[in-house]
Every structure is written in C-alpha cells, then in structure tokens.
Amino acid sequence: MNTEESKKLFEESGNYFPGGVNSPVRAFGSVGGVPVFIKKAEGSRIYDEDGNEYIDYVNSWGPCILGHGYQPVVEAVREACLSGLSYGAPTRRELELGKLITQCIPSMEMMRMVSSGTEAVMSAIRAARGFTGRDKIIKFKGCYHGHSDGLLVKAGSGALTGSAPDSAGVPESYTRHTLLAGYNQEDTVEELFRQYPGEIAAIVVEPVAANMGLVAPKPGFLEFLRDITTRYGALLIFDEVITGFRMALGGAQEYYQVKPDLTTLGKIAGGGMPMGVYGGRRDIMEVVSPLGKVYQAGTLSGNPIATAAGIATIKALMDRTDIYSSLEQKADTLVQTLKEILPGAQVNQAGSLFSVFFAKHPVVDYESALKSDTRMYAKYFHYLLEHGIYTAPSQFEILFLSAAHTQEDIEETKRIMKEAAANL
Ligand SMILES: *Cc1c(COP(=O)(O)O)cnc(C)c1O
Numbered sequence: 329m330n331t332e333e334s335k336k337l338f339e340e341s342g343n344y345f346p347g348g349v350n351s352p353v354r355a356f357g358s359v360g361g362v363p364v365f366i367k368k369a370e371g372s373r374i375y376d377e378d379g380n381e382y383i384d385y386v387n388s389w390g391p392c393i394l395g396h397g398y399q400p401v402v403e404a405v406r407e408a409c410l411s412g413l414s415y416g417a418p419t420r421r422e423l424e425l426g427k428l429i430t431q432c433i434p435s436m437e438m439m440r441m442v443s444s445g446t447e448a449v450m451s452a453i454r455a456a457r458g459f460t461g462r463d464k465i466i467k468f469k470g471c472y473h474g475h476s477d478g479l480l481v482k483a484g485s486g487a488l489t490g491s492a493p494d495s496a497g498v499p500e501s502y503t504r505h506t507l508l509a510g511y512n513q514e515d516t517v518e519e520l521f522r523q524y525p526g527e528i529a530a531i532v533v534e535p536v537a538a539n540m541g542l543v544a545p546k547p548g549f550l551e552f553l554r555d556i557t558t559r560y561g562a563l564l565i566f567d568e569v570i571t572g573f574r575m576a577l578g579g580a581q582e583y584y585q586v587k588p589d590l591t592t593l594g595k596i597a598g599g600g601m602p603m604g605v606y607g608g609r610r611d612i613m614e615v616v617s618p619l620g621k622v623y624q625a626g627t628l629s630g631n632p633i634a635t636a637a638g639i640a641t642i643k644a645l646m647d648r649t650d651i652y653s654s655l656e657q658k659a660d661t662l663v664q665t666l667k668e669i670l671p672g673a674q675v676n677q678a679g680s681l682f683s684v685f686f687a688k689h690p691v692v693d694y695e696s697a698l699k700s701d702t703r704m705y706a707k708y709f710h711y712l713l714e715h716g717i718y719t720a721p722s723q724f725e726i727l728f729l730s731a732a733h734t735q736e737d738i739e740e741t742k743r744i745m746k747e748a749a750a751n752l
Pocket of ligand 1: 443444445446447449472473474475534539567568569570594595
C-alpha cells in the first residue's frame, strides 16, 4: 500500500499540531505507523490522499449512520448555507430539531443545544448540581464523557474516591468531587452512596459503555442505577452521545426501557456537523439560564447549518424504520465471523455496536478491558488497514456500521478479517 502522501502530510502537520493531529487517537499512537490522511468519503467508503480506498468502520466515530455524503443531508446543508452560516439569534430550525428530539426521546422534555458532546455532558452536570444543590458526581471507570476537567478521571490508582486526574493540567481540586465506581459493579455504587448520602448530585453513565471497547450493561444494571439515584435524591444522567439515535431512535433508554432524568446527545444528532444537546425533565432544565441560575451559553449554539444536518439525519432515520434491524443484522454477521475466526478473543456486542478484545477472559468492566493484548490488536488493525478495511486505531474503540454498508461490503470485510486472523 502506498502511503507516501500521508507520510508527507503527517510530517508537516507535526510542525503545526501537537502530534500532527487535532484529536489524539487520530495519531495512531497505540497501533504505531502513520495515520492515513483522508481526502474524501462517499457511502461506506473513504479515500486517502494516496488514492487508497477503504470500507469505513469509523464513520467519524459514529455520526455518519446513514453513510458518508448522504444526499438529503448534504442537500439540507447546502440549502441552509445559502441563507447564511450563523446568526447568534433564535431560529425556526432549532425549534424543529428540538421537537424531533423530544418526539424520539420523550424523556428530553426540555433541552439546550451546544456544539460538542464534551460541552453537553459538562453542562448537564452543572445543571444537575444546580438543581440538587449537591457537588459530588459518580462516574464509572472506563466511561468517556468528553474532555472537561472534572470528568478526566478513569482510574484512581485502586482507590474509589478522592480521584486523581488522568491528565496533566487538571488540578486535583477539580476532580475532588468526581467519585469513581466500577461499570457493572453495583456494590461500588452502593458503597459511595453509603459514604456520601445527601452529597451526590448525579450518576453519569454511558448506558452502553463504548469508549473502552464495547461493554454492555449487565441485565439489571441500568435499572439498579435508576433505583438507587431515586432512593438517594440524586439524578441519573445517560450520556447517549454514541447510543442516541444508534441503539434505536430513542437511544439506549428506549432499547433498555430505563428512563434517565437527563440525557446528553452529540455525534448523530448533528449528522456530521458539530452539535451537542443536553436535556431532560422540565423541572430540572428550568434551572438553566436565562430561566434559572445555572449559567451556560454558546456563540454557535443551535447553529443553522448543524441543525439543518441534524433535522435531515433524524428525519431519514424516522423514515427508514428498518434501519436498526438492518444495522443489527450486519453486526450479527460480523460478530459471528469474528467469534469463529478468533476463538481466543472476546467479541462484545450490544445492538449494532460491537468490538473485539484480544483478551482471554470475558470483558465486563474497565479492569478486564485493560488486560487486552494491544500489540495483537495493532497487528490485526494494520492487516485490515493494508487490505482496505478502516477500523479504529485503538483496541479501546468500537466499530460503527452505517446504512451504506452493503452485503458485498460485509462479505469483503469478513474475507479480510479471516485473512487477518490467519496472519496473527
Ligand atoms: C464522543 C463522546 C463524547 C464527547 O463528544 P465530543 O463531541 O467529542 O466532545 C462524550 N461522551 C461520549 C459517550 C462520547 O462517545
């Protein structure tokens, strides 16, 4: 595979951007080698600057559920651009998108639009603290909620409380109120509520953990979170930035039939344009300014182009009622293949979301995920890449399917995956 052009671009980009990229995982740090620079994308395919073509299973990390360059979305964006790119004033289109979101996710009675998933979760937590008058939050090890200071905590060196930040530049005082629990480990949550009764504002959770590879909630886990938050007067926040409009039109809360107090969206909600949304119970959202005392604002919030893309995407999803069963079917096929060809690995799945762990033991939480063989993953990843299959350059990311993946794409992917397994 020729990657001369990507090599040149990556080298030069290193002079201008830390690590040559504008988001860390893109630099291929954990798999080695040089990232391919993307020139264009269409349907299920992306193309790099050297003219290589790939079947894409990253899909911009989720947003492009209809496939790249889906015509009705592109048309909606093109048309919106002709009326100006941003006004900093309310628009009819925001109202239209808001109504669609409530229609799909009824628990989001009232919402606020922002410009990224990071912003959405950060702001939802501020609203939860403002509403409850409490400071502490519980997050789960291995769950990612964007890069805001208080949420950059994964592993508190064995301790469950007094969490140390993951990143330099985050003062310990910023994460003092972030309590860590184990995903799928109910006793760790109970222990925190026993230790801090009346101090915990909210639990924030990915209802399906999809940022440590794929880890599904064990049966009853989400119901348990619903129950214990209610019991202690804390709020339940579902971070559905990935699962929203992907597990089902109504997200993981529809799929698992558990209703959170607040929900965060991103990724698909903007159909490929920068967009985040947080919302939920009306009485909670009424604490947000200008109605209430929780301040939150944004110059480009509810941007006319992003809302146009979001509306067109959600409408297409509503029209294509078979899309979720079709995505799941494609996932089932690939998962089945992977289980056959990689008997020593773990293949986790929830709905159409799935990932492979090169690990001998079942992966059910952060600790078991971390025991994966990342070098084996790197080898597998590079084989796929060199043979036209673009997957995430990290063991701890999932595969994203789109409506544009054809049966032929899936067959071709199976074939290359088999070769990759034989070459490990
Ligand atoms: C991607 C992601 C975020 C952050 O969204 P950005 O738009 O990258 O800021 C937050 N939560 C989850 C679950 C995500 O997957």
